[in-house]
Amino acid sequence: MTALIDDAPFSRFHKKIFLLTAGGQFLDGYLLSIIGVVVLGMSKELDLTASQEGLVGATALIGLFCGGLIFGRITDRIGRQLLFTIHFIVIAVASVASIFVGGPVELILLRLLIGVALGADYAIGSALLSEWLPKAQRGRVMGMLIMAWFVGATAAYLVGYALVDVLGDNAWRWALGSAAIPAVVFTLARIGTPESPRWLLSRGRHDEARQVLVRVYGDAATPEAIASLSSEEQRQGLGMMELFRSEYLKRTAFVGLFWMLQIVPLFAIYSFGPTILAAFHLSGGNASIIGSALISLLFFVGCLPALRLIETRGRRPLIVWSFALMVVPLVVLGLAPSAPAAVVLACFCGYAFFSGGPSILEFIYPTELFPTEVRATAVGIGTAISRIGAAAGTYLLPIGLEHIGVGPTMLIMAGVTLLGFIVSFTLAPETRGCRLATASATAPADDPALSTG
Template structure:
């Protein structure tokens, strides 16, 4: 493939800014999903029943499912830039409104609305960022987005812990409202973000694409560079149904299944983690908040080695071996649930370390395997399916621990992880070092290995 202005560009301050703005959405996702878990037990003045308490926790996940599924497609239809800022207004307004709620049903509705906005951000932000990044840095930078999620979760535990100790019974209102502060900051920072030139070209808006590229790349945005982008992004009239047809159906199945099968055990470990840390006297009260923050930091640390390997080792071997290795500590926990604390902690740390590969690939694979016209749609579908896994991991794990015990429950998690390994061995492609248009293109019948845009190799 010939030189591409975007794919072959040097990494600039503009790209760093785009990453920071996009990472803001993942920070808020981690913050908003975690902060409610910190303070939900303190909402006693709402007079909630057990089912209402559960719905407050579940409503954001349901909203994420809807937001990803709906707004992924909307983003591909109307563009990335407008929605990139607008949905943060919803998050800020709903967070402030949460401070004044006196009815559990209204709280459920607000959390659902926040979830929709967060689900939209997965599709909007990842599509826009990937379409601006040079190929040499795309894997590492896209992978770093998940790290912002764990930073946000850790920040939520820190803020919640502080407010509970300072403000007592009113802490939950201020904790939920606190999300408005970063939301407003990112609204201001995102104003003026340029539209994706790839999307503009796919819509035939060539003059606007030329203006955007000139704004970012200056004199490098030559007529030849624009012509190359036009060749890459010529519209083919792809719609929502395209991600469920032919080769793209295979890719949708891969992205959705590996994301789902990773999230179920990961959220289970998030729930199981405080139980492990209880051995150190951190099982009750504010100690559990500190323990949860430490868990987030462990998973954050697990992403670091994966980021070093993503562009040297490759996408396919990283995800295949990660799933294989993730199953080992889960199996040990399942076969020896009464093992010494040191063994349990080693297993926990090993799982967090090995989970880094699939975690960073959640944002890489969906954006590299689908063309611009359906890229946000595909991310939205993957996000929606993954939220099913989050719900399963969060709400069925306690049932398993109660009815069949920790050992069998962890063995089930190990089996789910092994199923993810099988999916990756069968379906995972290699997209390392490819131009975005090349990795997302469907191979033509009879193409050689070198000509295939996303070969299952490695």
């Protein structure tokens, strides 16, 4: 029997849900990147110390950690649709308030609040989108979310530099406040988004689920099709602690570890590109800026072939081979820190390109490996663990460059990435072509659908 959601044709409705969800990733990239553009003018006017500068940059990541943990669970308890809109209002208000801050404490608190809202969106948006997508397009569409992050980061650089060029150092207030514009746009666009029928069924709200399904699918939402979907979403009474028991513990460990181990070097390289390239003596003229821009572009471009491979080759081969290939350029950089500029740049570009596989899987594996009752909770936990990696990479990289040098620092990054390969090789399952209910079920060891062999 054809499954109502899993086997549905990809429609304008699915495209709209994707674009609305991608808005959260756009804002994440925008808000995390805009600080780097305006930090100089902000520091001058507010007379920030070095530690205060670090806190301004880090508090959004701390907020992401808290938001993912807290609102992932809340989303599984009260639903996706309500929170899908509310937290963007928080981002808009906090962004406008940033224009009027009078000191570092106010700014740090606002950045923390923004981070909490962004962390919430990871859990809310990912869960909602995955529960609406047909199985044939689920991997590709979920993977495209990370590309919205890079678009947002690029937009932040363009807007920030344009404002600085026009207004000078005082532009930082307007640059931070500019995030309110896309936040308001996406808030308005998200109003009226239907609740996930999978979540409604898992909570026993069958009449509401039927109304939503009929609204979206029309005549295809027959009583038989709805009954079949309902049988897949029987409530099991799962809670957060279930993610740390039995088979789900293995999946929680896999998602958290591969996400964290991937993002430690990636976030450090993305955030400190010019600094790292300068350590490799690529600092003449605009060399480090141009090199950083090229590396950033390759992070985006690397996602494109990965989006195809994820459906043609599968999730497991993509993540295993991507981690293996990411290790190679980092080892070369670590062993040959005095290599010619072309070799250094090629290695960084290679790392950025190969990182496309794990990057798109950040949004796929957490939503496929856990059932509806705890899906947003699992995404929130994965997000929280990954932000530990982001904060660690951001904080430790400058220290490593200063105290042990660029070569050993690159080798440590290679070691972290190698651990990502080991985790993926050992724990990564294959979920390509599976219905969402099948992928998220705890399968017997001989079930080929979720084999790690």
